[in-house]
Amino acid sequence: MERQVALSELMMHLGVKVTMTEQGINITGITLDSRQVHPGNLFVALAGENTDGHRFIPNAVQQGAAAIVGTETSCGLSVPYYQVEDGRQALADLAAAFWGFPARQLTVIGVTGTDGKTTTSNLIYKILRAAGLRAGMITTVNAVIGDKQLDTGFHVTTPEAPEVQRYLAEMVSVGLTHVILEATSHGLNQKRVANCEFDLGVVTNITHEHLDYHGDFEEYRSAKASLFTSLAQTHSKGQAPPHTAVFNRDDVSYDFLSGITSVRQVSYGMDFNADVRAVEASYHGRGTNFLAVGQNYKIPVECHLIGEFNIYNCLAAIAGTVDGLGLAPSYAKEGIAALEAIPGRMETIHLGQDFLAVVDFAHTPNALRKSLEAARRLVPGRIIAVFGSAGLRDRDKRRMMAVNSAELADITVLTAEDPRTESLDRILLEMAAGADSRGGVENKTYWCVPDRGEAIRFAISIAQPDDIVIACGKGHEQSMCFGETEYPWDDRTAMRAALAENLHIPGPEMPYLPTQEGRG
Numbered sequence: 001m002e003r004q005v006a007l008s009e010l011m012m013h014l015g016v017k018v019t020m021t022e023q024g025i026n027i028t029g030i031t032l033d034s035r036q037v038h039p040g041n042l043f044v045a046l047a048g049e050n051t052d053g054h055r056f057i058p059n060a061v062q063q064g065a066a067a068i069v070g071t072e073t074s075c076g077l078s079v080p081y082y083q084v085e086d087g088r089q090a091l092a093d094l095a096a097a098f099w100g101f102p103a104r105q106l107t108v109i110g111v112t113g114t115d116g117k118t119t120t121s122n123l124i125y126k127i128l129r130a131a132g133l134r135a136g137m138i139t140t141v142n143a144v145i146g147d148k149q150l151d152t153g154f155h156v157t158t159p160e161a162p163e164v165q166r167y168l169a170e171m172v173s174v175g176l177t178h179v180i181l182e183a184t185s186h187g188l189n190q191k192r193v194a195n196c197e198f199d200l201g202v203v204t205n206i207t208h209e210h211l212d213y214h215g216d217f218e219e220y221r222s223a224k225a226s227l228f229t230s231l232a233q234t235h236s237k238g239q240a241p242p243h244t245a246v247f248n249r250d251d252v253s254y255d256f257l258s259g260i261t262s263v264r265q266v267s268y269g270m271d272f273n274a275d276v277r278a279v280e281a282s283y284h285g286r287g288t289n290f291l292a293v294g295q296n297y298k299i300p301v302e303c304h305l306i307g308e309f310n311i312y313n314c315l316a317a318i319a320g321t322v323d324g325l326g327l328a329p330s331y332a333k334e335g336i337a338a339l340e341a342i343p344g345r346m347e348t349i350h351l352g353q354d355f356l357a358v359v360d361f362a363h364t365p366n367a368l369r370k371s372l373e374a375a376r377r378l379v380p381g382r383i384i385a386v387f388g389s390a391g392l393r394d395r396d397k398r399r400m401m402a403v404n405s406a407e408l409a410d411i412t413v414l415t416a417e418d419p420r421t422e423s424l425d426r427i428l429l430e431m432a433a434g435a436d437s438r439g440g441v442e443n444k445t446y447w448c449v450p451d452r453g454e455a456i457r458f459a460i461s462i463a464q465p466d467d468i469v470i471a472c473g474k475g476h477e478q479s480m481c482f483g484e485t486e487y488p489w490d491d492r493t494a495m496r497a498a499l500a501e502n503l504h505i506p507g508p509e510m511p512y513l514p515t516q517e518g519r520g
Contacts, residue, residue, distance in 0.1 A: 001170055004028055005098050007067055010042065011082060013097040014069075014090055022080050025066050030094050030162045039064030044091045047071060053087075069094070088191040092161040096195035099169035103197035104235050106171065109320060110196070112183045112224050113204030113248075115367040116313045119305065119342050120204055121180045123317035127335030128178050131327045136171040139182040141343065141476055143167045146174045158187025161194065168196070185223040193227075197234045201227045202246040202320045204313065206253035207366035221253060228261040244324040246316060249274040266323040268315035276319040278311050283377045285348075285356070292318050297329040302337050306346040307374030309367075344475025346374065349492060351499045351507065355381065356468040357460070359491045361475025363390070363417070365400040368472055372408035381466035382410035384459045387473045388417030388452070389431060391424070391481075398427060402434030405446075411462070412446040415455035416515055417473045418481045424450055424515070451515035452480070453494050460498040471495060482514050489513065 007025040008018045018025075028040030034056035037043055043060035045053035045068065054072050061068070067080045069090055074081045084090040096103070111121045118139045125144070128135035137144040140158065142151055145167065158164070164181070171179055183193050206221050231243040245261045247254050249269035258265060268276040281290040283306070290311055292299040303314055318332045341347055349357040356379055362371040368387065375383045385405045389398040405412040414431045416424055428448045435446045442448065449455035459469045471491050479486040489511050500507020 001166065001173065002028075003098065004040070007042070007080070010094055010097050013093050014082070014084060016082050016084075018080070022067075025080070027066060027098065030091070030098050032091060032160060032162070034060040034063065034065075037063035037065050040066050042067045042069065042094065044068075044087060044094065045070035045072075046087045046091065088161075089194060092191045092194035095161040095165040098162075099165045101195065101197075102165065102168035102172045103195060104237060106168065106176065106197075107178045107200075107237070107241070107325075108196055108198050108234075109178065109180045109200045109202065109324075110183045110193070110198040110227050111180060111202045111204070111316075112185070112188065112227050113202075114207045114364055115362070115370070116204035116309060116316070117182045117184070118361075119310065119345055120202060120313045120316045121182045122342055123313060123336055123339055124180050124202075124320055126339045127317055127321045127327065127332050128180075130335035130338060131321075131331040133178050134176045135178040135180065136167075136176045137180045138164060138167050139180075140184065145170050146176065158182065158184045158192045161192050164192060164196065183227055185220055188226050189223040197237070198227060198231055198243075199234060199237065199241060200244050200246065200320055200324045201231055202316050202324075203228075203248060203251070203253060203257060204316055205248055205251045205366065207364060221256060224253070225257055225260055228257055228263075231261070231263045241325050244320075246319045246324055248312065248316065249277075250312075266319045268319040269312070274315075275323060276315050278315055281308070281311055283308070283374075285378050290314075292329075292332070294318070294322060294329070297322070299329045299333045301333060304337075304340050305342070306378065307370060309370040309374065310346075342476075344477070344492065346371065347475075347492065349495045349499065351496065351503060351505065353460075353463070353499055353503060354465040355379070355463045357463075357495055357499060358468060358470040359475060359495055360470060360472045361477075362387070362472040363475075365397050365404055368401050369404045369408065371470065371472055372405065375468050375470050376408070379466050379468045381464060381468070383408065384411045384413065384463060384467060384469045385409040386413040386415060386452075386455050386459045386469065386471040388415045388419075389427060389473075390418040391420035391422030391427060395430065398430045399434035399437075402431040402440075402446075403438050406435045406438035406440045410445075411459075412440070413455045413459050414446060414448045415452045416450055416480065416482075416513070417452070420481050421483055451513060452489070452491075453497070453510040453513060453516065456491075456494050457498045457501065457510075460495075460502045469495075480513060487511075487513055 004026045008023045027042045037060045043065040125137045228245045243263040249267040249271040267274045278290040287304040321327045362368045440446045474491040480489040497510040
């Protein structure tokens with residue numbers, strides 16, 4: 001989508017006046033990456049965690065930037081420079097203004113939480129489509145705009161504000177009326193979803209995650225909570241329902257969130273006091289069945305997704321669409337049944353083996369615990385869990401995840417998961433200490449296998465009939481970071497490669513990682 005907007009019009013939304021000579025400048029796009037500057041773009045310099053965009057202002061000008069916005073003083077540039085107090089807020093305001101504030105023409109549903117955001121977003125999307133609504137979706141996996149799907153990045157975070165607003169504008173241009181937007185804590189804290197004009201907010205749960213970035217649990221929770229406090233500020237839209245917050249009644253976040261939100265509230269969970277709750281749940285290898293009970297309805301739900309945590313995801317979607325948007329309960333039943341699977345979320349890999357092989361995205365202590373609890377219901381045999389913990393991220397969860405696996409799995413295989421510039425050996429030692437603290441015995445109940453491909457091979461090689469091998473932490477992701485390099489990687493491909501080798505049948509090659517060096 002090509003577009004030009006007068007610089008003076010954009011600056012008006014920042015409360016900044018432009019000179020007479022600057023009024024003739026048109027802006028062709030907005031970016032915060034100097035490497036992506038095209039002629040006529042406006043470059044917004046941000047001071048980030050690892051680098052300062054102000055250092056790259058000369059590069060942006062050389063690339064053809066028509067104007068610069070930053071938080072530091074600047075002089076001597078050949079293009080206009082505008083100083084602002086909050087660079088990220090300015091970026092969000094400029095991006096929304098450039099694309100004509102598209103969120104004001106859409107019913108916007110925000111989904112946040114530690115675990116289950118992508119699954120809940122997909123469930124809501126399917127329900128909206130079952131109801132005949134023209135809906136789009138922006139998640140950490142992809143953006144769905146009509147019949148088009150676009151990747152949103154290698155790793156899990158909300159796209160930056162210019163991309164979010166461009167996606168929303170494209171949705172408006174093709175006639176969509178509703179959008180589900182997955183809002184991570186980073187995305188909320190860094191104002192990537194500012195000006196998204198949320199009408200409905202949904203939270204899955206809030207547990208231990210990203211404390212390396214937020215500092216402590218209270219700050220992390222506050223970042224999530226900003227989605228719900230923003231509901232009261234959303235512009236009035238003729239087509240939108242009353243602003244509504246959807247909370248998990250069973251989660252530790254409930255009392256806090258329900259106390260800080262001024263808009264209409266709907267709760268879900270197993271708690272008898274929840275507005276939408278599940279009863280008569282049953283679990284099997286092909287999914288989960290339960291009865292969803294609301295204020296004035298009962299829905300027999302057939303869900304193809306595995307585990308009790310997916311009952312919560314379904315309840316969140318039902319509460320958001322039926323109670324929040326006012327859709328008929330039958331659409332919720334139809335939409336949930338239509339969702340066959342989520343890539344990398346309790347995804348089964350079957351090449352004819354006599355045990356269950358699963359790839360799951362669980363990369364937090366709570367998600368791992370829930371996945372292992374779900375695995376226990378699926379097979380009569382042993383649970384063999386393969387996972388790691390990321391480098392340059394929250395160190396506390398390394399021990400916590402190993403503790404959970406030591407308690408719930410029969411065999412744990414600790415391995416690499418995006419070590420980045422940290423020592424993988426040190427990460428594994430920290431995880432091993434967690435397993436040791438729960439009576440784990442190395443090379444008996446847990447193993448440390450640095451190469452992830454070899455770890456999956458090992459797990460497959462020791463699996464017996466009716467066991468489950470579950471590889472957690474990467475899910476749908478398509479790369480793994482060693483040092484500062486992203487190596488192509490897909491756990492599902494690795495699982496298929498290991499299974500094929502074990503079964504002596506044709507299959508894909510094991511993807512390469514630098515930890516393979518020296519392997520005989």
